[in-house]
Amino acid sequence: MYLEPMEKTLFLDAGNTRIKAAELLPGRTATGHDDRQDTVPPWRIHKLPEYVSPDFETALRQLCLTFDRIVLSSVRKHFQMEELKRLLTAGGEASHAGILAITRSVLTPGRHRYRTPETLGIDRYLACLGAWTLGSGAVIVSDAGTACTIDAMDAGGVYRGGVIMPGLHMLIEALGHGADGLFTVSVGLPEAWPPDSTTSALQAGTAGTFVASWEAHVKRTRERFPDARIWLTGGDADFLMHNSSLEVRSNNNLVFEGMRYWLDHLLPKEKKGS
Incomplete structure (x- = not known):
């Protein structure tokens, strides 16, 4: 069965030196744990500058503008949901994407x-x-x-x-x-x-x-x-x-x-x- 995402979703994996960003391409096979596959669903990876780069905030904000929903996982103490919200609402053109954060509450x-x-x-x-x-x-x-x-x-x-x-x-x-x-x-x-x-x-x-x-x-x-x-x-x-x-x-x-x-x-x- 194929599932077209209702919301265009960006996944952000915030590490210690940089953020990895990816979106799941349309047409992936939707599976649960009981009918899993060994094939790897297709991801589109978006490259972002490191945190220390002067272009980091602008690059991330511009990327997020094209998505309806953002899912964040972060191990960086100073880059959690509130910092992402601040970054996305800064600048002339703000992103209004919904943000979901995966925390240790899981x-x-x-x-x-x-x-x-x-x-x-x-x-x-x-x-x-x-x-x-x-x-x-x-x-x-x-x-x-x-x-x-x-x-x-x-x-x-x-x-x-x-x-x-x-x-x-x-x-x-x-x-x-x-x-x-x-x-x-x-x-x-x-x-x-x-x-x-x-x-x-x-x-x-x-x-x-x-x-x-x-x-x-x-x-x-x-x-x-x-x-x-x-x-x-x-x-x-x-x-x-x-x-x-x-x-x-x-x-x-x-x-x-x-x-x-x-x-x-x-x-x-x-x-x-x-």
Whole structure:
């Protein structure tokens, strides 16, 4: 069945350095959890400048002018719904789009088993939720960004927790600047073993450690969820895909998939008070 959206909706995933923006293209297959698909619905990604850019506010405002509804998920403390409202009503031509914000209120007890939900980044939950809607059974989702997260959601759609570890570039920068005589290196793994140059030694100690640590955490998580599919997203997903021995899938729109599921299925329940 095909569903044409009644309202043109923009999804905003506000991270620490920039906002990712996407719209779901018309003609996508509308599915619930019981009739899910492995195919990935088509998203149109809109590129925006970083927060620090002088063009950021104008670019975001101009983009939002073309939409009826905006769904916001933010892990940035200073970019929540009120800041978005202020930005959209500033300037000569204001956007009057309706704004829906996904907050930690979605983390009702039946949807997670995390001891400190008040500190959980909502993007971690949404990425797991998005992966869960694209397959069947439990999922392990890793967002390989500035920090690298590895999270699990069980077959019932309950978020179970995960790992936060340094990202690949964080490791490279920390080691390169952390000791005299060392330097930052490009991302890569040494061809010879043991590494026969300082550059390859640093690559082994950073990129090699990153891959080995990541695999160890994923394997330990999979001991709890042996049938879980492993999903990758984030800037260093391709590097892990090509250098890991594990069978993984990659999808950079997992947070948007989770936001879409929240809009279609969880928000109506919240409005009903269930």
